[in-house]
């Protein structure tokens with residue numbers, strides 16, 4: 498579909514033989530009638546991971562261009578690189594690339610329960626796995642350990658990687674883990690986390706949106722518990 502009225506585009510990559518681009522409409526531009534405007538967060542659970550990936554890439558590259566029009570080093574105007582998605586300073590020549598902020602998310606298991614917490618920013622009643630940004634100089638494993646200690650006072654062991662997900666709000670990459678409880682009394686820090694506790698797999702609270710890695714980690718845990726329980730009752 499051609500972009501309406503000469504709207505700027507951002508090349509995103511290729512899908513098979515087709516080139517995929519993002520079309521940047523301003524708030525005053527009318528979207529083509531065949532398209533329905535949908536917020537980025539609403540796409541989770543609505544489209545598959547490939548389409549989410551394109552939408553996420555488009556949003557992050559558009560935000561990068563918008564937020565890096567001037568050089569952070571010398572203040573001159575930046576211009577798009579002809580070679581890659583980067584911006585080059587017209588004053589000092591510095592090249593800047595789209596920023597990615599890695600974050601960790603961990604589901605700690607204790608028997609048939611898992612550790613969930615809620616932030617005041619969540620919709621009412623919703624609980625999720627423990628998450629936080631990786632800080633400079635940390636490994637992802639250290640970040641998991643620190644977030645669990647700081648936010649909930651919990652120690653975990655047997656940390657296992659469980660996949661990742663781009664999280665374009667505005668430029669995170671979520672690194673998912675599962676772990677086993679090893680000690681500590683759960684207490685919410687009252688800052689990042691307003692409430693935290695152990696939830697039985699069969700009695701989970703309202704969860705984050707379908708399609709999010711948080712939701713996937715929690716649902717996979719509930720499935721594992723349910724499979725284990727049905728095997729036990731089958732062999733009894």
Ligand SMILES: [Zn+2]
Pocket residue numbers: 568569570571572573586587588589590591
């Ligand atoms: Zn510069």
